[in-house]
Amino acid sequence: MGASTSAEPRVSAEQQEAEAVAGSTGALPMLQKAFSKLANPDTNTVPLETLQQCFSFARSYSGSNVPDSFPVLLDHLGSSLVDQFFVPDKGGISWVEFVRGYNKCCSRVSASVSLNMLIRVFVAISESANVPMHLEFESGDADCKINGHLLPDHVFLLLSVCWVMSWGFRNSKGEGNLSLPDLNHLVLSVITSCAGVEGGLNVWECDISTLEVQLPAGKFVTWVMSTVPCLPDCLRQYFHARLQMAASAAVELASLSSSSVEDISSTAVRDYILTQGRAWAISITQRSAVNEEISRAFISNGGGMDDNLVYRSSYHGRGLGRFWSRVEGYKGPLLILIAGGSGDPKEENSTNRKWIIGALTDQCFENKDIFYGNSGCLYSIGPVFHAFPPTGKEKNFVYSHLHPTGKVYQPRPKPVGVAFGGTLGNERIFIDEDFAKVTVRHHAIDKTYQSGSLLPDQGFLPVEGLISEIEVWGLGGEVAKEVQNSYKKREELFTEQRRKVDLKTFANWEDSPEKMMMDMMSDPNAVRREDR
Template sequence: MCWVMAWSGLAPRVSGGEEGGKGEPVLLPDVSHLVLSALVSAGAVADDEGVWGWEVSGAGKGVSVQEFTSWVISTVPGLGNCLSRYVQDRFRSSEVDPAKESSVSTGNTTFDTSDAYLLTRGRAWSISLSVRNTLSEKFLSASVIGMDTEDLLYSENVDAGRKWGIGVLTEDGFENKDTFYGSSGFLCATYPIFRMLLPSGKEKNIMYCHLHTQLKTYEATPKPLGLAFGGSIGNERIFIDEDFSKVTVRHHAVDKTYQNGSLIPNQGYLPVAASILDFEVWGLGGQTTKRQQDIFKKREDIFSGQRRKIDLAAFGNWEDSPEKMMMDMVSDPNKARREER
């Protein structure tokens, strides 16, 4: 119901046409991960093996109003604004064209099964309810019309059985460094239950990105190669190896950057290592960020080209250079030479 209210206000702006068109079904996103999150928070479902294969529609579970309110405030605070936002959108719509009657028909509804990405419309909506920054509107729009494929930077998918999903939302790009950096970030569990972990404010180990460069130097204590989020070097909250083949998730006790909470069911205190089956990277900075990135890339290409060029004139006359004399001596050390001064 809350998503339909959000959809009714957003659909006309993203489509530019009539809302609630006749004959066009309202595609309801899959929000089972949100329902499970509320049930787990209230203790109606155990946060362990019981979440796998859970059928929300036939479960017959429920939570009290107090428990549900507590879950909303801690996990998806934006859910409480859906009604007020809907009313505001209705007023704006009537002010633009008072004679036009707009209504939302949900008689022809169906669940959307067309999501082709890990970041489904239902998960995008969940994130939009949890974050309080400029990206909230971006994720809300994605929950209505789906993710824009132009924003997909990288994708890797492998079909498998039981899987759990985690995600990271940062405001900084990947930079090859040997220390943690970043200004702000969020960790989230996306499947089978939803959970958003905000920054704690105690430390700033937002993200870590370190890979080998072409110019290798000696390191007495080599730093880990890969991507990491939270924790510290050697005890990262989330660590992805350089081949993007394995991920290690550690207990929140080792991390002071992000809030407490488990990212996977039955996580426990020991590090959990798993193979990466699906991987997606989305760039949601918009056209302004894209232009800045293109300018930076163009500048780097120019610098790289300049480093590859060798100005022979700067070395003077090769025939008179000491380098040529040494090369000739190495090629034939017994050859008699006369040095002209």
């Protein structure tokens, strides 16, 4: 074999190792383009200011529902990312350090390491913005223990930064308006999971900004891993998207400045149950194609929300029949949301408390008198967010049963309605056929979904609530829509064919139904052969 010539440049072992790691993720060509766009041709290094501008999220802010410190945090996002992941040389960031910085953030690591990196970045941003934090890392290791505590305001700021990175990843071209959604349901989830509030916590009338409860860092890490395991992915996705945008030939660095982008506004008031904040909370609980579909339709300014709406009781009418006409034939994941309230508003001593629960199914609805399904997840969405994935013990995921078509006597008729979890007669969630009432039972009767209260202060007794709205969102993409449209067209064709009467069949008197009725009336006791 021929030996390499002396004219070929020698590649160091450090560069080979860094490029091998980046190549395993498929990002090496993109990094080469980004480096060539950002690097100074004289020094062959990327200036720190240029790289900070690449990762910055410089946008002006207007709104009243966000703390004053939030815009300051965004101002330090780019510099903190560069300081956290890149080691500069004298002239800037060399190619080897450029690739190494990408590998630190975006290479395949465990979930705990990804979360550790996210919290480190947030602490670095907070320190740069002079926002005091009470978190300490035991060492510089990527998976070291985190000590200290967070306050509810800190959790809100951390989730807001993650939302901005998710939005930036989905809107890498800078299109659309960025509105910070309502994230109180997630903050209340952290508070109820990580802290014991003396005298209890009224989640319906709680002002998060006034709470001074301490949330231990260890419990917060546990909450993220168990409730929103995809939250650390926001950092990796944003990091990759900004470098990919820099590598694009159609994007100039000027497009990354604040002069070319829209303002941050307060959350737009939507009529849907599924707001952007609730959709994002559901998306970061799923590591499947559902995550991608929710993010595509709802995170990017909510532009695709109407296309994914399959059923809404206020639009399409209440009742199981109207519901069935909309969901039948949709072979893909469906998200069902129920907005209701418990308590009798007519009673003076009773409080009508509003809440939102939901269920995510991975299969289409079927008219059966038994439970079915292979996977799913229950959600407590408002006022507190919690997720209840499957346990793997039973498969009573979905129950959807309509009235039998024939009038057949049933000694023990099966319940008519829609249900999730539990058993027949003891469903964890049961919606009646009129879509007027929903019954929520204690998790002890359900072995399909994980335990936990779907409603705050639920107790052991069943809770019956009045339904104000039901929404069904399709998360199967364009393929599921096309399949459902084909199914509906086929059903319409069959219905039209059944309506047509073949007159030739009744042309002969001997075969006519009138002749048959006359014979039966003249001699009803006559023995006749039964046609089968």
